[in-house]
Amino acid sequence: MIVYILPEVLTFCIALFFLIAAIKKVNMETMHKLGMLFSFINIIVVLIGMGLNGTFFYGTYKIDFFSQSIKLILAIGLFFIIFMADKRIEDVVKSNYSEFLFFLYSANLGMMMLASAVEFITLFLALELSSYTMFILVGFLKNRKISAEAAIKYLFIGVVASAITLYGYSIIFSYYGDTSLTSMRTGTIFMSKDVILHIGFMFFLTAFFFKLAILPFSFWAPDVYQGASTNVTAYIATVSKVAGVAVLLRIFVYFFPVFIEQEEILILIAIITMTYGNLVAVQQKDLKRLLAYSSIAQAGYMLVGMIMFNKSGMASTLFYVTSYLVMNFTVFLVIDQVEKEKKTTDITALKGLSQRAPLLSLALLLALLSLGGVPPFVGFTGKWFIFSSAISKGYLTLVLIAFLNSVISVYYYLLVARQAYLFLPDESDKMKVTVPVKIYSYFAIVFIIAMGFYPAPLLNWAEKAVKFLVG
Amino acid sequence: MMLQNYVPILIIGVIAIAFACGSVILSSLIGQKKPNEDKLSPYECGNVPIGDARDRYPVRYYIIAMLFIIFDIEAAFMYPWAVLFKKLGWLGFIEMMVFLFILVLGFIYVWAKGALEWE
Numbered sequence: 124m125i126v127y128i129l130p131e132v133l134t135f136c137i138a139l140f141f142l143i144a145a146i147k148k149v150n151m152e153t154m155h156k157l158g159m160l161f162s163f164i165n166i167i168v169v170l171i172g173m174g175l176n177g178t179f180f181y182g183t184y185k186i187d188f189f190s191q192s193i194k195l196i197l198a199i200g201l202f203f204i205i206f207m208a209d210k211r212i213e214d215v216v217k218s219n220y221s222e223f224l225f226f227l228y229s230a231n232l233g234m235m236m237l238a239s240a241v242e243f244i245t246l247f248l249a250l251e252l253s254s255y256t257m258f259i260l261v262g263f264l265k266n267r268k269i270s271a272e273a274a275i276k277y278l279f280i281g282v283v284a285s286a287i288t289l290y291g292y293s294i295i296f297s298y299y300g301d302t303s304l305t306s307m308r309t310g311t312i313f314m315s316k317d318v319i320l321h322i323g324f325m326f327f328l329t330a331f332f333f334k335l336a337i338l339p340f341s342f343w344a345p346d347v348y349q350g351a352s353t354n355v356t357a358y359i360a361t362v363s364k365v366a367g368v369a370v371l372l373r374i375f376v377y378f379f380p381v382f383i384e385q386e387e388i389l390i391l392i393a394i395i396t397m398t399y400g401n402l403v404a405v406q407q408k409d410l411k412r413l414l415a416y417s418s419i420a421q422a423g424y425m426l427v428g429m430i431m432f433n434k435s436g437m438a439s440t441l442f443y444v445t446s447y448l449v450m451n452f453t454v455f456l457v458i459d460q461v462e463k464e465k466k467t468t469d470i471t472a473l474k475g476l477s478q479r480a481p482l483l484s485l486a487l488l489l490a491l492l493s494l495g496g497v498p499p500f501v502g503f504t505g506k507w508f509i510f511s512s513a514i515s516k517g518y519l520t521l522v523l524i525a526f527l528n529s530v531i532s533v534y535y536y537l538l539v540a541r542q543a544y545l546f547l548p549d550e551s552d553k554m555k556v557t558v559p560v561k562i563y564s565y566f567a568i569v570f571i572i573a574m575g576f577y578p579a580p581l582l583n584w585a586e587k588a589v590k591f592l593v594g
Numbered sequence: 595m596m597l598q599n600y601v602p603i604l605i606i607g608v609i610a611i612a613f614a615c616g617s618v619i620l621s622s623l624i625g626q627k628k629p630n631e632d633k634l635s636p637y638e639c640g641n642v643p644i645g646d647a648r649d650r651y652p653v654r655y656y657i658i659a660m661l662f663i664i665f666d667i668e669a670a671f672m673y674p675w676a677v678l679f680k681k682l683g684w685l686g687f688i689e690m691m692v693f694l695f696i697l698v699l700g701f702i703y704v705w706a707k708g709a710l711e712w713e
């Protein structure tokens with residue numbers, strides 16, 4: 124049995140290792156290397172356990188190709204984040220680097236469990252494990268007031284969202300008297316007409332919408348993105364999105380007879396989310412705030428794919444969120460590099476980047492265009508899959524609005540790129556870019572272009588994962 | 595049809611709210627008002643209040659409180675385990691040991707970081 128949950132056990136042991144290591148003051152660079160090494164081993168362990176199948180712990184924990192795929196993405200994402208948190212990180216984080224890694228691994232453990240849990244209490248505990256660690260990570264820069272403010276806001280909104288989810292579940296529980304999602308799945312169809320049950324299910328979604336920053340619960344996003352250390356922001360914007368999408372996909376698949384009746388509400392939420400995100404993002408002058416609103420808008424697109432309730436919509440969402448991880452991480456990596464040098468995340472910090480660091484700014488440009496959905500990059504392909512699955516179900520207006528939104532988004536993404544390409548830099552020297560960052564930039568450029576032209580491998584994988592989820 | 599069972603609760607809720615609001619509003623409307631200094635001071639068992647009610651106290655208490663909760667939960671968790679010890683067998687024993695190990699690790703961390711030192 125332990126073979127099946129080996130990735131989780133390993134992640135947990137690594138987290139404990141860093142907790143103990145925090146007692147002794149170990150050199151931060153050693154810790155950084157260890158963290159990278161461990162997360163690499165973690166990726167390999169997840170890869171080895173890819174084909175496993177089974178249900179464990181009295182039917183609360185499900186291991187299948189879907190959950191293992193999500194764990195793989197999470198492990199890769201964690202590797203990226205630790206790779207990004209190199210020795211140029213803020214001093215406060217540097218002096219508490221072991222704890223920083225401990226919280227990152229704990230959050231990742233929570234998200235891994237989130238992908239596998241098929242019982243409500245397990246699901247909720249996994250959700251809380253990942254949320255609490257993230258509240259702490261956001262407030263990690265304790266000498267910065269804005270960071271503490273962000274952490275408190277994140278905590279309060281998160282706690283309220285969790286409370287509403289619990290309340291919603293208590294209503295659902297009063298109908299089924301069971302916390303196992305798998306056994307509830309079979310009974311759903313017969314009771315899906317009751318109003319109270321529908322309200323319960325609507326409430327139930329709250330905490331997951333909070334995690335994905337979908338509109339009524341997205342107001343934490345700008346402050347948290349701005350206040351947290353850029354490494355943590357990148358983690359929230361990429362890895363935690365994957366986990367949020369994974370758990371929402373599972374919930375939508377398991378209870379689709381209920382949610383299919385709430386289609387209008389969900390479509391409305393998707394439309395409002397993306398329109399709000401895009402319109403507000405246009406006015407932002409701070410890069411991290413801009414990306415916060417852009418991530419709200421992107422969550423709207425993902426919701427469109429998920430609420431199609433068919434395999435193609437879900438597979439394209441999975442495809443999109445995976446490519447979104449690479450695109451968004453690339454943008455954050457460049458911002459981080461610039462921020463460490465100029466000590467600001469204002470949009471003008473990127474001025475003249477194309478001359479000071481051509482490779483970085485090319486990666487940034489491609490990632491931004493891809494986020495905006497410009498062909499032939501991977502973001503376009505992902506959006507194309509999502510929108511085409513929506514059109515095939517007849518949602519022409521929805522797709523039209525989403526399309527208009529993505530036109531708006533190109534405007535503000537290009538505003539960022541404009542700073543890098545059309546302005547001359549204030550300094551004349553080249554920017555120092557380390558070799559690993561260069562390697563990652565090449566990888567990102569190749570990924571964004573290649574997956575745009577030839578999405579078949581990634582899409583096939585997403586379709587296979589969704590097949591396991593539904594089947 | 596399920597909703598009908600809740601009608602009595604709704605009625606009781608409405609009556610409770612109406613009574614609470616009504617008595618406050620009515621007494622402020624028709625009651626006599628002769629305020630003096632003693633009447634306006636906050637009620638504290640008849641004594642004259644000393645200082646502000648919102649007092650500041652050291653943040654260390656929070657750590658003590660957290661540690662207390664952790665070990666409280668541990669005790670609450672161990673009791674049913676001890677009752678069913680024979681039934682659960684070796685698997686239960688190993689799982690409990692894993693749980694305790696994690697808890698002790700956390701405790702060692704807190705101890706080594708000096709959170710338990712009062713001065």
